[in-house]
Amino acid sequence: MNKLSWVSTVVGSFPLENTNENMENAFKMQIEAGIDYPCYPQLISMIDQFLEPLSEIPDSGLVQKDGKYYLED
Numbered sequence: 001m002n003k004l005s006w007v008s009t010v011v012g013s014f015p016l017e018n019t020n021e022n023m024e025n026a027f028k029m030q031i032e033a034g035i036d037y038p039c040y041p042q043l044i045s046m047i048d049q050f051l052e053p054l055s056e057i058p059d060s061g062l063v064q065k066d067g068k069y070y071l072e073d
Contacts, residue, residue, distance in 0.1 A: 007036040018043040 010030055016022040026041030047069070055064045061073030 008034070009037040009039055010035055011039075013042040013045060016041075016043050 014022070014026040014029075016026060022043055023041055026043065027038060030038035030041070051062065051069045052064065054060055055062045055069060059073075061071055063070050063072055
């Protein structure tokens with residue numbers, strides 16, 4: 001008979017400002033919560049992680065205004 005084992009990890013972001021101190025705190029929170037495989041704490045939204053660098057490319061057609069992204073071209 002095989003024994004089932006369950007492990008835990010997290011997926012998603014932490015609603016904290018992106019600072020070194022908050023990165024460390026979020027990682028500690030995962031450990032203290034008993035997460036088996038703590039992962040890199042995501043403090044920046046996935047949308048910003050992907051679109052901000054693209055919006056900085058000249059003539060990409062993607063612009064950022066007031067925290068939102070627009071395709072202008």
